Amino acid sequence: MSDPANRHERPRRKLGLSMAIALVMGNMIGSGVFLLPASLAPFGWNGVAGWAITIGGALALAFVLARLTALHPDAGGPTGFVERAFGRIPSFMIGWAYWVSVWTANVTLAVAAVSFLSLFVPALGQHTALSTIALIWIVTAINWRGARAAGQFQVVTLLIKLIPLVTVIILIPIAFGRSEPVALTPFPADGLSLAAVSGSAILTLWALLGFESASVAADKVANPAVTIPRATIVGTLATGILYLIVCSAIALMLPAAEVAKSEAPFSLFVETWWGREPALFIGAFAAVSALGTLNGWTLIQAELPATLARQGLLPSWFGRENRHGTPTAALLLSSAIATACVLLNSSKSTSEMFTFMAVLSTSVTLWLYLACAAAALRMRVAIPVALIGLVYAVWTLWGAGIGVSAMSLILMAAGLPLYAWTMLSAPAGREEPPVA
Template sequence: MTTTRPFGFWTATALVVGGMIGSGIFMMPAALAPFGWTGTLAWVVSIAGALSIAYTIGRLAQELPQANGAVAIAGAELGELAGVLIGWSYWVSIWCANAAIAIAAASYLAAVIPVLGATPARGALTAVALLWLLTLLNLAGARRAGQFQVLTTILKLVPLIAVVVIAAWLGTRGEAQLPPLPAAGTLLGGFATAVTLTLFPLVGFEAAGVAAERVRDPARNVMRASMAGTLVTGLLYILVCSAIVLLLPVATVTQSSAPFALFVGQFWGTGASNVIALFAAIAAIGALNGWVLLQGEVPLGMARAGLLPAWFGRVSRADVPVRVLLLSSGLASALILTTSSPTLGGVFQFLALLTTCACLWFYLAMCVAALRRRVAIPAALVGIGFALFAVWGAGWEASGLSLLLVASAVPLYLLRPRAVVKPQLA
C-alpha cells in the first residue's frame, strides 16, 4: 500500500541537507575569495538568519500539522492572492535552480569525462539528460526519490570532509598560514553582498517544510529536520569555505572554476583532485534530485489548498504530480538549451542570484505569516530583517526581476477555483 507520508526524520533531514549541499557550495569559494575574513563573518550571519527562518517555518508546521506544506500555510494566513504570488515565485525559483544545478552537474562530470563537455551544445544536452533521468526517478514515486536522496547525501559529504581533513592536518603540523584580520573599518566592506552570496548555498533549508505533506508526524519531524540539517550543513560550510579561501592565494581561488578540486589537488595531487570533481558531480546530482521532487510538491500543495487551478492538483496512482513535474522539467530544459553558450558560468551565477531573490520573498511571507499567527515572534522578526538585508545586498536587477516573475502569477489567481480541490487521478 502506498503511503502519502513516506519521509521520516532521517529522510526529511537528507532532503534538507541534500537540497543545501549542491553545486552552490562547490563554486562559492571562488566568489567569496575577494572578501577574505568578511566572507567568514557573512557565513555566520547567513546561518543565523537561515536558522531563524527555519525555526519559524518549523513552528508553523507544528501549529498547522495538517496543512499541505509551507506555501499553503502562507496562503491561509496572508490571503489567496499572497499565497498564489509567493508560491509561484518559489516554484519559479526551483526550476530556475534546477537548470543551474543541472548545468553545474554536467560541468563537474565533464571535468572527469571531457567528451561530455567537448562543446557547449554537448554540455547542455548532458545537463538536460541528467535533469530528465532524475525526473523519471521522481515519477516513480516520492519513496524512491527519498531513498536516492539519502544515498547521495552520504556520498556528497566526501569532498567537504576531505577539505576539513586537509585543513586539520595543516593545523596540527603548524603549516596553516592564515591572513591577518583586516582593520575594523574595512572588515564590513562588501558585507551585504557577501551575505547574499553565502545565502545561496543555504537555500533549501526550508525543504522539509515545503514538502511537509510527505513527512510523517510533521509537527515533530519538520522542525527537527529543518534545524538539524541547517545547523550541521552551515557549520560544515564555514569550515570548508573558509579553509579554501584563507589557506590559498586569493587570486588563485578567484580564477578557479573548481576551487574544491584545486584545494585537494594542491595537497594530495591530480588523482585526488579528479576524485573530488567526481564527488562534486554526485553532490550536484543529489541536489538536483531533491529540487526536482520539490518542483512538483509546491504547485501540488497550492492546488490542493485551492490556490491554483485544479490542473495542477492532478496526480498519478502513486500520488505523483506527473503534469507539474513534466511542465517544470520542460521549462528548466528550455532554459538550459537557450543558454547553451561559452558563457555558461555567467549564466549559472545569474540564475543562482535570481533563485536566491525569489526565495527571499517566500521567506519574508513565512515570517509575516508567523507574526500574524503570533508564532515564533522573535525568530520571525530576525528572519524579516535578515531577508530584507539580503534583498538589498542582491542588487536591484535581480530583486526587480524576481518581483516581475511574482507578478506573472496574477492570471493564475484569476483562474483559481472557488473551493478547495481534492486530489484527482491523472
C-alpha cells in the first residue's frame, strides 16, 4: 500500500468545487454530443421524452452517489461503496472493468480530437495514429503535473466547449422571431412510442456518462464529503438541461432527414439559422471538447487504479505518487495501454472505433451504476431514490442488449487472475472488511 503520508491534505493539489464541477461536466460533454443529434433525429419527440427519462434516471443515480459520498467520504468512491456493501471481489470486478472502459474510451476521444483538428491541419489526418498517440501523451504530461493542473485545464476547455451549446440556445429565440415560420417537427398523432423512447434513452444515457467522475477522483477533491455531492448534482443537472435544450432544438427545428445524414449537425443548425462562416468554427470547438474530455478521463484512468491499490485490490505500486500527488505508475501504464490500442486498431475507421467504444463504455458503466444503487439499498442510504436508480439502471442495461451486457461481464471476469495474484502476494494478516 502507498505511504499514508503521501496522501495527507495538500490543498494546492486538490480540486475545489469549481474544478470538481468542471471535471463532471467536462467528462460528460465530449465529442459525442456534436454527433448525437444526428442519431436522435429519427426519434423526433420520442427523443425529447428519452432525454427527460435519462436526465431523471441520471439525477437519481447522481443523488445516490452524492449521499453515499457524504455518509462515507473515506470509502474512496464507487468501488469503495461496493466493497463495503458486497465485499472485495465485486468491488474489484466493477473497478477493473470500469478502468478498462476508461482507457479504451480515451483512445476514441483522442481519435475524435485528431479528426476534428485535421479539418484545420490536414497533415494530422494523414498520420492519424501518430497524431493520436502524440495527443494522448500531451494530455498525460498535463496530468503528470497533478490534479490541480488537470483541473485548471479542464475549467478552460469546459468554458470553450460550452460556446457552441450556448450559441444554439441563443439562436433558438432568434429563429422563432423571424418572419418566416420554423418548420417544427409535429408531435406524433399516435402519441409517444415506448419502444422509440427506450431506444432513444440508450443513446442519451451514453451522452450523460461521467457524472460519477468527481466521486471516482475522491482522493483528489478537497473536502469530499461536501464538494463531491454538490459537484455531482450541479454538474449532472446543468449538463442534462443543456443537452435537453440543444439536442432537442437541433432534432426538431431542422428536417429530420437532413439532420440524420449530417456528419456535423451542430454546424448544420448554425449554418441554417446564422451563416456558413460561423458554422465552420464548430469543428474547432468540437476538437477542444474532445481534448478537454480526454484530459478529464486521463485523470480518472490514473486515479481509479490508484484507489483500487489503496483498497488492496491491485498491487501497491499502482498507488505510488510523484511530488505533485499524481499516481504516476497508473497514469503511465494506462496511457501506454491506450497507445498500444491505437497501434493495434490503426486499420479501423474512426466511426467503427467510436461506435464500439461507446456501446462498451455505456454497458460497463451501467454495471457500476447498478452496483452503487444496490450498495445504497444494502447500506440503507437514500432508499427510495436508490430504488429508482436501480430500476433505471436495470431497464437501460436490458435495452443495451444481451450481447453487450455479456461482453461487459466477460471483461469484469478477465481481471480476476490479477486480483488473485494481488491477494497471494499481499502481506499476511490482511483482513477482509465487513460486509454491511
